Amino acid sequence: MTWTQQVQGPVFRPGDREFDEETSGFQTAYKHRPAYVVAATGADDVRKALTGAGGLPVAVQATGHGRTVPLDGGVLISTRRMTGLRVDPGRRSAWIEAGVRWQQVITAAAEHGLAPLSGSAPEVGVVGYILGGGLGVLARRYGYAADHVSSIDVAAADGSLRHVTADDDPDLFRELRGAGHGLGVVTAMEIGLVPVTRLYGGGLYVDSPHVPELLEVYRDWTADLPDELTSSVALIPYPDMAGVPELLRGRYAAHVRIAFAGPTAQGERLVAPLRAAVPLLRDTLAELPFTQSASIYNDPAWPHSYGGTNAMLRELDPTVLRDIVELAGPGAPVPCIVQLNHMGGALARPPAVPNAVGHRDAAYLVRVLSVLGDPAAASRAHGRLLDALAPWTVGRSRNFLFGQPWADQAGAVVSGTA
Template identity: 45%
Template sequence: MLDKESAADAPIRGRTLYPGDEGFEEACSGWLLTVEHRPAAIVVAADADDAAAAIRFAAETGYPVAVQSTGHGKSVPADGAVFIATGELRELSVDPRAGTARIGAGLRWGEVLAAAAEHGLAPLCGSSGQVGVMGYLTGGGLPLTARTYGFAADHVRSLDVVTADGLLRTVSPDQEPDLFWAVRGGKSNFGVVVAAEIELLPLRTIYGGELYYPGEDPRHAALVLGSYLSWAKEQPDEMSSSATLLRFPDAPQLPEELRGRSFVQVRVVYTGEGELGKRLVEPLRALGPEKDTCGAMPYAQITEIYQDPKNPVMAHLRSALLHELDAEAVEELVSFIDPSAPGGPFPGIELRHLGGALNRPPGRSHAVSTQGAAFHLWLRVPAPAEQADAARKAADQVLDRLRRWDTGAMLPGFLFDHDSAPERVRRAYTEADYRRLATLKAKYDPNHLFRINHNILPLSNGERTPS
């Protein structure tokens, strides 16, 4: 057990917390409540030096290191670890002339959105303004404008990362390019990223919103989903979109207009001229949505399209990368929201359309790829403690029935507790990229200090990567 006396030699400007201390539970909690951390000690870092001191202490004493900002991507319990909380690393500056921002690891995307918008600029954020910037960037970052601009990792100029030797390194295409490549996709396997410099886009407005279609009639739900899939194939790269299948329980805590109902929900984000965006969406409107919020909007409001939950949740999260979907896939998908089927748990099934810029080589290469997939599947199943096993079985059922369309690959930014084992982590990378990551892991973290994550095993000389 890590004791206060032995940790006192590490000079920390921020707070050091131990089990039983006030604020300990709050500091290691986070948005996703289905994974619980029980670290030996928490360092609430005030600066990069604090992260470096904590890492040096862990290296000297044999404790593993865990890192967390908002806890949206929790995957492995940080039991017995030195836990570095980066939420107070809140550096934020925008250079409007260069079109860049420097961002600390404690920021959330909503804060960067607001700061960039003051200068008519935009960061490549995802669906929630509450998500921490660094876990998103190092996981690759799948923006709402992904088909236009690619992964957010494409637009990272440099990273400040503290490696296992306790050194703070600024990595970029010109400074330690191998490590720069590895961290963008390899996440916390190579160190603790404390700050980043990113490119911003001169994007003030978009055309976007959501369309809700009633889904109680399976035939109508299949028509809507099939029509969306056909429509998506014809769209230019400026149009990014997704379809979500939802079935709500008949629960009194839900709004009356949702209670016991099913929906097919389509969301669109168009980065071109607004009038053309409106015309492109007309075929979706012709399907008769019950609700339509599509229109021109400031880019700073882009995360409002998805309305992701802001408060912590108990949910079982899974993901996959899928091939193109045919009529049989549509039939399988809509069966999950058929109100005549046995009830609960009720997975939310999102299909994010890929392609476009995601299929083009990035200007700054990294370890993230769709591996040629047409859609990203993301499952969210409510999982209160008494329904945890049922939630996992519900997610398994969805993935089992969609196995014919599963590419077998995944995105590193969407690996959660079920996918944290090394053999499943392997699926998030091409064979060549995984071998390169494992080789670099051996170089930068030979003692496997950073293993409380979706773990990449260090590759020894002559060793083969896991199959």
């Protein structure tokens, strides 16, 4: 019996009817072209795929959000059928398999008055997000999602299955949380949940002429905020297309994202200086259940091609704000979406159990992303911005390297959004 016959889930080859569906994903710029796709149904299938690969390159895919280096030949392990999920309200934790998406955890945790440390997009895979650190909606209040992992199940390249905790293998446990590249295929993990049911959040939208002033106000505003308030500003060239609010279609605008884990009245007081600073196109701030937290960002839910990178900054010098607008604003050679995240708070504090998430001294994160109509032009535009930010850069966030190999290059076996 061959190794492909020993796998419980289906195995696909090029030319099979299901092959294209299994190799596609959210990211459409890069397409896997493996010799085999193992549609794993559990950890044992992953183990058999690793041993059966016999030295062939291996890649892993759950949702395809983080895919940046396509696999050519070899074995692609698809984990999207591994959707096991158990919530333990007493421990405030959830055990999740490698194919689980954030929306599943958000819904299951809410039944017990709890919430996960999820990101802006509910359709992203949980495991890959956490392996990169996990910068969530309430990150300044609770830190990185990787700070709240209590155990990890991993299949090693030799086919062995391990349950890894801080007690039995502290070094491997540390590296898997924040720098999981090349250490094995994560098949499941147990993550912490937090007692959050509602928050004060939403967005403030500002038209292009007022963006430079808004950024200056945002810089001053974030200098003294409680940890309970997590925010970012996205500068977006909105397309003129269905699905975009009519008021924003065809505009270049700023979108301030607010998530406050505290009383609504206090949130209103904290946000008042931003509201009063510049004219607003739209204001959606309100109290909302955590189950609607994705509405704060309204990330696109349809598959598309994109590339992007980031810079974690020790401070937000006024020069940085001018460079963002000049190099990646409306006059950029390719349309760029730039997001400026306020860091600090719990993100700056070391977790109770050490992990590999780096650059906790970063005060801000600048992300730049473009739809890849012209990949070379986008890369040049992003590179010019990173060069300008270099004097203040302390490093990169692994979660936001789109088109930059770290977690899914051929030969690396690490489960996630790739």
